[in-house]
Amino acid sequence: MTPQEYVEEVLQLVESIPEGRVMSYGAVADALAEASGRNSARQVGTIMARHGGGVPWHRVVTSSGRMPPGHEQEARQRLLSEGVPLKGDHVDMARARWLPGGGTDGRPGL
DNA sequence: CCTATGACTAATC
DNA sequence: AGATTAGCCATAG
Numbered sequence: 001m002t003p004q005e006y007v008e009e010v011l012q013l014v015e016s017i018p019e020g021r022v023m024s025y026g027a028v029a030d031a032l033a034e035a036s037g038r039n040s041a042r043q044v045g046t047i048m049a050r051h052g053g054g055v056p057w058h059r060v061v062t063s064s065g066r067m068p069p070g071h072e073q074e075a076r077q078r079l080l081s082e083g084v085p086l087k088g089d090h091v092d093m094a095r096a097r098w099l100p101g102g103g104t105d106g107r108p109g110l
Numbered sequence: 111c112c113t114a115t116g117a118c119t120a121a122t123c
Numbered sequence: 124a125g126a127t128t129a130g131c132c133a134t135a136g
Contacts, residue, residue, distance in 0.1 A: 003134080025118055040132045041118035049117045060117080068117035075117095 006036045010047050013100060017059040020083040021098035021106075022091050024063040031100050059084075065091035 009032050017023055023031075025041040025048075033039035041063075048057050049068070058075040061067055065087065067075035076089065085092040099106050 029118085038133075042116060042131070043118090043133055045117040046115095046134080047117090052117075057117080062117080063119055066117095071117080 001036050001038075006032070006038065006043075007047050007051050009035050010044055011051060011055045014048070014052075014055040014057065014060055016100060017056060017098060018105070020085075020096070022059045022061050022065075022079070022084060022093070022096045023098055024093070025060060026063055027097070027099065028060060061091050061093075063093070065093040065096070067091075 010028060013028055013031060014023075025044040029039040029041050029044045032044075044060075045068075048060055052060075056078075058067070058071075058078040059082075061075075067079075067090070072089070076086070079091060080086060085095040095107075095110070102108075
């Protein structure tokens with residue numbers, strides 16, 4: 001698994017995130033750990049910073065629901081437009097968190 | 111090989 | 124709830 005292939009995997013997963021849902025960097029890293037062998041939230045963040053253009057990067061936030069520095073306003077706008085549950089200036093991770101392969105919405109209970 | 115860095119995370123204060 | 128600290132880990136020099 002070359003670094004660029006890992007990047008492709010990350011981008012692919014990010015694109016698979018449905019509207020109104022988000023994933024944390026750690027979740028992305030964890031989900032791709034199976035397909036890539038590595039896992040680290042920082043890695044995913046760095047990859048998004050470099051290659052995040054072209055995918056709905058705003059659907060990827062920190063575990064606290066914070067948005068990438070320098071794009072807070074941008075991300076907030078997009079998330080709001082897509083119906084992502086926001087909690088003031090950050091994403092309501094309790095509701096917006098999404099996991100791949102969870103079916104159509106992946107939301108357990110609630 | 112060692113050091114520095116970063117769109118992270120979790121624990122404390 | 125915001126700020127700080129320490130841990131983590133791959134990439135780049």
